[in-house]
Amino acid sequence: MAEKKRGANEPEPRPIIVKKIIVDGHGGHHGGAWKVAYADFVTAMMAFFLLMWLLGATTEKQRKALADYFTPTLVELKMASAGSTGLMGGDSLTGKDNYPTTGGVGNLSITIPRDATGTKDQGGKAMRAADRQKFESIKKDLEARMNRKGLSRLRKNVRFTETREGLRIDLIDEADFAMFAMGTDRLVPEARALVGEVASVLQTMPNDLIVRGHTDALPYASGKSMNNWRLSSARAESTRQALADSGIGNPRFARIEGVADREPFVKDNRYDPRNRRMSIILGWSRGGSGDASDEDTDAETRAAIRERDDPRRVAQEQARKLDMGGTALPAGVELLNPAAPGTSSKPGKH
Numbered sequence: 001m002a003e004k005k006r007g008a009n010e011p012e013p014r015p016i017i018v019k020k021i022i023v024d025g026h027g028g029h030h031g032g033a034w035k036v037a038y039a040d041f042v043t044a045m046m047a048f049f050l051l052m053w054l055l056g057a058t059t060e061k062q063r064k065a066l067a068d069y070f071t072p073t074l075v076e077l078k079m080a081s082a083g084s085t086g087l088m089g090g091d092s093l094t095g096k097d098n099y100p101t102t103g104g105v106g107n108l109s110i111t112i113p114r115d116a117t118g119t120k121d122q123g124g125k126a127m128r129a130a131d132r133q134k135f136e137s138i139k140k141d142l143e144a145r146m147n148r149k150g151l152s153r154l155r156k157n158v159r160f161t162e163t164r165e166g167l168r169i170d171l172i173d174e175a176d177f178a179m180f181a182m183g184t185d186r187l188v189p190e191a192r193a194l195v196g197e198v199a200s201v202l203q204t205m206p207n208d209l210i211v212r213g214h215t216d217a218l219p220y221a222s223g224k225s226m227n228n229w230r231l232s233s234a235r236a237e238s239t240r241q242a243l244a245d246s247g248i249g250n251p252r253f254a255r256i257e258g259v260a261d262r263e264p265f266v267k268d269n270r271y272d273p274r275n276r277r278m279s280i281i282l283g284w285s286r287g288g289s290g291d292a293s294d295e296d297t298d299a300e301t302r303a304a305i306r307e308r309d310d311p312r313r314v315a316q317e318q319a320r321k322l323d324m325g326g327t328a329l330p331a332g333v334e335l336l337n338p339a340a341p342g343t344s345s346k347p348g349k350h
Helices: 025-030 033-057 060-069 122-148 152-157 189-202 228-245 299-309 311-321
Strands: 158-162 166-172 209-214 253-258 277-283
Touching (some): 122 158, 122 189, 152 158, 166 189, 189 228, 189 277, 228 277
Antiparallel strands (some): 158 166, 209 277
């Protein structure tokens, strides 16, 4: 085709230039993708070494505070807990966290123990072990004092038992020995001396005291104002007063109780004179009691708990309470010498 003739005033047409760029295959290693992967690796290594430094440069309490600080989803659950007072905070090395579960709390990335010593509270066990050592020292000291004061013949009347409440010291009546005058709350001189020695050894520990009075099941005659509940309570108060006179301060007494014949020492025979006794209980140190586990509770206490919670026994006790502690004879008992009409007889009480 013939070229179109250009007019005299038309400009010269511009040339069309086509640029081709050819990428060589050997230039791929100069890209930037590997730099992102390397940066992630360096960041992870930095976090790892920072973690190693923190583990070596902080205390257990500070590590707990760090763990709390970086778990914001559990802030409400751990409010006012150990280690929740801010970064590097914490209130106690063995302080408990108020988690709603019994084991560790956390997620896939971190697990936080209940306290600084592990899943279980070891601090309470250590305190209980220390109490046991002091209890053993008190037993030996009391036996030595009784030998020096001429009370060695009463050693058979003193029993030591570790219970859920603490160290129980039972001062037990026998057929030939009674701590109180018959049917009264007056301590005999020998028993008062024994209580004084007990007070001396109890002053070596500041723990709380519980004084509990017990009687046998022999009832008072119907119509009398006194009964086993009142007698056991009055004897417990008399023993407390004797302990106070021997130097035990009033703030140390946690409870004064009279339980009549409801906790017999000889369970097979509620009329046995050994059921008449005073129990002086030296409580566990605060923090060392808690809820005792089965392995920390002696067999006698476990048996007593089972008996206490037995539904049949509870129902029978509720029925007996209506009698105000045994003002009538037990069911099935026949009197050999019934009183004449208009008179009343009173079984022997100690």
